Amino acid sequence: MEILEINYINFRNLIDNNVKFFPKLNLFFGKNGQGKTSLLEAVYFNATGKSFRTTKSTEMMKYGVKRAGVYILYRDSISEKTLTVKFNDSKKEYYYNSKKVTYDEFYGKLNVVTYIPEDIVLITGSPSIRRTFFDGEIAQTNSEYFQDLKNYNKLLKIRNKYLKEQRTKEIEYQVYEEEFVKYGAKVIEKRLEYVQKISIILNLNYRKLFDNEKELSLSYDCHLGNIKKMSIKEIEELLKEKIKKSFNQEKRYGFSLCGPQKDDFLFILNGHEAKSTASQGEKKSIIFSLKLSEIDMVIREKKENPVLIIDDISSYFDSNRKNSILGYLRKRNIQVLISSTGDLGIESENFYVEGGEIRYGTGFEQCK
């Protein structure tokens, strides 16, 4: 996939514009606070309907305006396509090839992978951060998972409501519980399958780019115990069993204590959990390897190259490591959008960002 151009209106500090991108490395450089991240955020938001900086879309609207919008023209292996998101403080509208669509129909069309400074929380942060991240990743290439997860989350809310209101003797509750178990097991099974696939690629990428003396893996830490070799029926049975055992406690608490919302994803480096043992440098390298592995997963599942977005590359790696990563990305024929406060010392198409304006082809001397 390749983004050909983006148009934005009233997006953060960006001056309304149309920017054309190039197939390989696109570098957006400029001083701090000029709009580099805002441009990358606009691309990400246009592709996914979400921001990597905020959960409130109103924060992305230029101060003082009532509505904003982004439009992307991109090409996949078949044809050119467009995606548009229009939003205001109360709703978002999605368009695919100029036709209004639901979010379900919109999500996953244009695949993007991001690497931003805040990504380190994928290791250091809480399990819910990892669940949200991996759920999004799996859903990006697997629309069945997107639906299963949506159904499960709906059922979880309903089940919690019944538990809270002590209505578990009602007939409907039994029906909901059966569905809850069915979708819960589906979510767990698909997550496990994804983890098993990506873990192998993750280790290869980590060893190739960062440290071939170490072994890195990702494991799915399921609240049901070791489910690695289980069929979906066995997972369902185990979940049912677990619910039966915790039911009295669930009624007391008024919410579900079982289900995939209790699970976690663990990064294991040389046999130890990275969260508590890996160095800062190792954590950054693990996350970068994860992002490269996501690219490989998209290629594998969708037969399309995703677009890679890297915000502020200079803040992660020293120049040696940066050069080896960028050289590697160039060889892989992936479109990359990178922001930096200076020259990267590698062949790239350069854009200068100043005061919300993006200008193509200007020299690095302006940045000094």
Ligand SMILES: Nc1ncnc2c1ncn2[C@@H]1O[C@H](COP(=O)(O)OP(=O)(O)OP(=O)(O)O)[C@@H](O)[C@H]1O
């Ligand atoms: N909703 C908004 N409307 C207008 N301006 C905004 C809005 N949100 C943020 N800004 C401003 O936009 C400017 C650009 O921010 P951005 O994060 O894109 O900068 P940057 O070039 O990536 O900087 P850095 O190199 O420091 O990360 C900042 O000065 C910020 O205060």
